[in-house]
Amino acid sequence: MKKQRKWYEYLWIVSVIYLTLGFFNILFAWLGVICFLTPLLIAVSKGNKAYCNRYCGRGQLFELLGGNLLLSRKKAPPKFLKSKWFRYGFLAFFMTMFGVMLYATYLVFQGANISKVVTLLWVFKLPWHWANTSMVPDGVAQFAFGFYSVMLTSTVLGFVTMLLFKPRSWCVYCPMGTMTQGICLIKSKKIDKNKDKYLS
Ligand code: SF4
Numbered sequence: 001m002k003k004q005r006k007w008y009e010y011l012w013i014v015s016v017i018y019l020t021l022g023f024f025n026i027l028f029a030w031l032g033v034i035c036f037l038t039p040l041l042i043a044v045s046k047g048n049k050a051y052c053n054r055y056c057g058r059g060q061l062f063e064l065l066g067g068n069l070l071l072s073r074k075k076a077p078p079k080f081l082k083s084k085w086f087r088y089g090f091l092a093f094f095m096t097m098f099g100v101m102l103y104a105t106y107l108v109f110q111g112a113n114i115s116k117v118v119t120l121l122w123v124f125k126l127p128w129h130w131a132n133t134s135m136v137p138d139g140v141a142q143f144a145f146g147f148y149s150v151m152l153t154s155t156v157l158g159f160v161t162m163l164l165f166k167p168r169s170w171c172v173y174c175p176m177g178t179m180t181q182g183i184c185l186i187k188s189k190k191i192d193k194n195k196d197k198y199l200s
Contacts (some may be wrong), residue, residue, distance in 0.1 A: 008054050008055050009060065011056070011060055012057045012058075012060035014057045015057035015058050015060070015155075016057075016061065016121055017141070018031060018032060018035075018057075018151070019151070022118075022148045022151075022152070023122065025132065026144045026145055026148055027131075027133060027135075027140075027144050029145070029151065030073065030143070030144055032147050032151045033123060033147070034152075035039065035056075035057075035058075035176075036176070038051055039051035039052065039176050039179075039180045040183070041182055042180070043183040043187075044130055044183055044187075047057040047183075048184060049180050049181065050089075051180065052171065052176075052180065056194055057134065057168075058154075058173075059168055059170075059171055062162045062167050062168050062171075063167050065159075065162060065174055066163070066168070067164070067167045068166025071163060072162050072163060072165070073163065073165065073167050074165075075164070075166065075197065077161070077166060077172055078165075081165075081173055082102070082173075083173050084184065085179070087178045088178065091116040091174050091179065092129075094174040094175040097122055097151060101143075101146035101149070101150065102146075104142060104146060105139055105143040105146060106139075107150065109138075109139030109142075110141045114133075114142050116128050116129055116131055118144065118148055118152060119146075119147065120152060121153050122153065128145065131145075137169035143155065153172070157170065158170030158174070168172040
């Protein structure tokens with residue numbers, strides 16, 4: 001009998017729609033904040049990685065493209081990619097760049113000129129002149145440009161990693177994955193400590 005698919009197995013469609021909407025109106029980038037906060041909230045409240053295991057549309061997308069559509073070489077990722085120093089180093093770099101993006105947003109709220117570009121891989125400035133952001137304050141639009149840059153950059157990195165290695169190799173060093181894993185680890189240690197307290 002064919003296994004009934006669960007609704008969350010189709011969340012990859014949401015990821016595709018999200019990336020596509022950004023081309024039509026950059027303000028849709030704000031929706032990505034949900035993908036940023038949900039894994040953290042689940043990790044903090046439940047102490048598990050249910051988001052990664054079930055609800056991450058991006059992870060599903062790589063699985064689909066690399067696994068089902070055979071776009072992946074399906075080679076094991078290099079060891080350094082899995083190492084702690086690389087994963088936490090990349091997380092630190094990623095969060096620093098995220099902070100720079102937030103600062104740029106703050107400056108625009110303070111009156112600086114908005115920069116209507118999407119920055120790919122933190123270096124390449126892609127003009128996004130067609131974006132009509134007149135309905136919101138410039139600071140709100142600046143955040144959308146910055147956040148979409150983050151989302152597009154991580155998707156491109158994930159896509160290249162998928163091509164070169166196994167379909168979900170991006171998950172090995174994905175900053176969200178590293179953060180949620182760290183939170184789960186801290187939570188499980190706390191639970192263990194509490195258990196020890198009650199058992200001793
Ligand atoms: S590690 Fe990142 S890309 Fe992979 S499933 Fe988790 S949040 Fe999604």
